[in-house]
Amino acid sequence: MTQEIVFDVTVIGAGPAGLAAALAADREGAKVLLIEREARLGGILKQCIHDGFGLVRFGEKLSGPEYAQRFTEPLSKSNIAVWTLSFVSEIQIDQQESVLTVITRDGIKRVHTRSLIFATGCRERTSRQIGVQGRHCAGVLTAGSAQYYTNILGKLPTKRCVILGSGDIGLIMARRLTLEGAEVLGVYEAKPTPSGLTRNISQCLWDFSIPLYTSKTVTRVFGDARLSAVEVASVDSCMCPIAGTEEMIPCDALILSVGLIPENELAESIGVPIDSKTKGAVVDERNETLLRGIFACGNALHVNDLVDYVSESGEIAGKAAANHTRKSRGLVPVECDCSLLYVVPQRIDRKSEQMERVFFFRSLQDLDHATLTVTKCGETLFTKTYAHLRPPEMVRLSIVLSSEQLSGCEALRFHLEETKHE
Ligand SMILES: Cc1cc2nc3c(=O)[nH]c(=O)nc-3n(C[C@H](O)[C@H](O)[C@H](O)COP(=O)(O)OP(=O)(O)OC[C@H]3O[C@@H](n4cnc5c(N)ncnc54)[C@H](O)[C@@H]3O)c2cc1C
Known part of the structure; x- marks a missing residue:
């Protein structure tokens, strides 16, 4: 039973x-x-x-x-x-x-x-989810799997690899595999700027002379039982590969750090x-x-x-x-415009006794000297200026908002704008 x-x-x-x-x-x-x-x-x-x-x-x-x-x-x-x-x-x-x-x-x-x-x-995310063309032979693996093989099983999954995507796990694995004696030929990132934390770019790539190629992606993989090469190409502003820029790179593994x-x-x-x-x-x-x-x-x-x-x-x-x-809750929607990637939480409870509300957000793009404005019905409730904002770096923000401030509020709106400074 x-x-x-x-x-x-x-x-x-x-x-x-x-x-x-x-x-x-x-x-x-x-x-x-x-x-x-x-x-x-x-x-x-x-x-x-x-x-x-x-x-x-x-x-x-x-x-x-x-x-x-x-x-x-x-x-x-x-x-x-x-x-x-x-x-x-x-x-x-x-x-x-x-x-x-x-x-x-x-x-x-x-x-x-x-x-x-x-x-x-x-x-x-796997290679299937990002549409890399070619046979899916051994040697195409995610950065987390490469980390599991190396750190938990004690087995080196590559001797000579290409890393696609500059997310933090890929950067950390670039360093880790180098320390274990593998050759990391480069980290290829389709976006014009890297996705990982600045400290990881510096400590995992620059400190080990591992090249980072931005606005480039892997378009095809080659190999029968085991990967033997990848094709990389430059991409345009819509992230589409540019014909004529293809280059073959012999390697035994493609390590994905693509989200x-x-x-x-x-x-x-x-x-x-x-x-x-x-x-x-x-x-x-x-x-x-x-x-x-x-x-x-x-x-x-x-x-x-x-x-x-x-x-x-x-x-x-x-x-x-x-x-x-x-x-019962009195939920007020929290909205952001296209200057932000997202805000969490997406609702706040105007009936909550706790007036300190903690939000996490990411900017859509790199911004210098940016001002965040939080409004309700056009009225500004809060502003804060940040010296630098980068999408990989999440921001924690604590705002005190009373039930009175939130009464009659249809939604809280978050907006970021680059502001001029002296
Ligand atoms: C490679 C790597 C490097 C990182 N480096 C840093 C760093 O240097 N500094 C830093 O601050 N952060 C770092 N992070 C980020 C941090 O480790 C993660 O944000 C954090 O571990 C996430 O915690 P979590 O509990 O949400 O998820 P996880 O750690 O993924 O835990 C989720 C758990 O849920 C279990 N689970 C899932 N579904 C079920 C189910 N149906 N039934 C039962 N169990 C289930 C899973 O087995 C797992 O144990 C790194 C992350 C990675 C991947």
């Missing part, structure tokens, strides 16, 4: 977001379950052996596993039930609770939970509305989705640049989920 178990808060995913969410809910006195499909806790941090984690939160440069340990240690001393090698196969929701079907090593279990938190992380997509199939299966810009759930400032009692955090909500913000979003969701009452 299927075992039926009741919890106050259930968290799906035990990466940094899920760990922080479970601990925060536990601190509020809730009975918490943490479900993880892998054997070990920590999510992507397990394979990130480089340092640079935790600068904002702990003021230290930790490796991924060290950062995870700061959360797994208190977890092991808490009352949180942890189910690893467990997979949620189905969720049903009603007014009062969610019911999860979970496949575990001890059989199928049905979990009844008052609040549910999605902390399922994100996955990498991350929040993993939300489970959330979508119960009808959680998704933001087309972030590909994560639409949430309010407590990270509650538009479905009552369902929360989202971390990279499942939007792709974060720093793990510190991932943990913060987990804590917000965990605390709110533990104290969830299904009291």
Whole structure:
């Protein structure tokens, strides 16, 4: 017979977001379950052996596993039930609770939970999703897979490779593979500017003399059982390859770092509305989705640049989920124009007693001396000037907004503009 178990808060995913969410809910006195499909806790941090984690939160440069340990240690001393090698196969929701079907090593279990938190992380875009032509032979792999082979399995997946895309994982792998003795022939980026953090461009490419080619892409791959070469070409302003600029590069691997997509199939299966810009759930400032009692955090909500913000979003969701009452909300939409890539949260609750509202946003393009304006019905509520904004670098912004300021407000609007300075 299927075992039926009741919890106050259930968290799906035990990466940094899920760990922080479970601990925060536990601190509020809730009975918490943490479900993880892998054997070990920590999510992507397990394979990130480089340092640079935790600068904002702990003021230290930790490796991924060290950062995870700061959360797994208190977890092991808490009352949180942890189910690893467990997979949620189905969720049903009603007014009062969610019911999860979970496949575990001890059989199928049905979990009844008052609040549910999605902390399922994100996955990498593959060569199929970016339309690289040619046979899909061995040697075409994502940067995260290359990292897993190198750091977890101890196997070098290439001796001579090309990296497509200048996302942070690709940059970190360019350095890592070089340190392991592989030859990284170059990082090719279709956009005119790199996608990764400035510190990663400098520490992972320039420090190791690895070339970065912008406005160039890989158009074809060659090889039978194993990749033997790639074709690269320059692209125009619409990112279309320019005929006559093709060049063949012999190599044994093409490593892709072409973007991350929040993993939300489970959330979508119960009808959680998704933001087309972030590909994560639409949430309010407590990270509650538009479905009552369902929360989202971390990279499942939007792709974060720093793990510190991932943990913060987990804590917000965990605390709110533990104290969830299904009291009615007065949701005000938060909108951004085309000067921003996105803003999270996409709603704020004018009935919330908490006046400090934390937003995360990214600019659409590189801007120097840019002013952010937040308005309601044409009235300016807040402005702030930034010396530099770059799309890869997420901005955290805290604004105090009272219920009175938000009364009669149809929407909050975010706008960025480059301003002249002396
Ligand atoms: C290569 C790389 C380098 C990075 N470098 C840095 C850095 O130097 N500094 C920094 O601050 N940040 C860095 N980051 C970013 C940071 O690591 C991530 O933002 C963070 O790990 C995301 O946390 P998460 O909990 O949202 O997701 P994840 O860490 O991906 O965890 C999600 C977890 O959910 C589980 N899961 C998913 N679906 C299910 C399901 N259906 N059932 C059960 N479990 C499920 C997964 O198995 C996984 O364990 C890096 C990221 C990568 C990939």
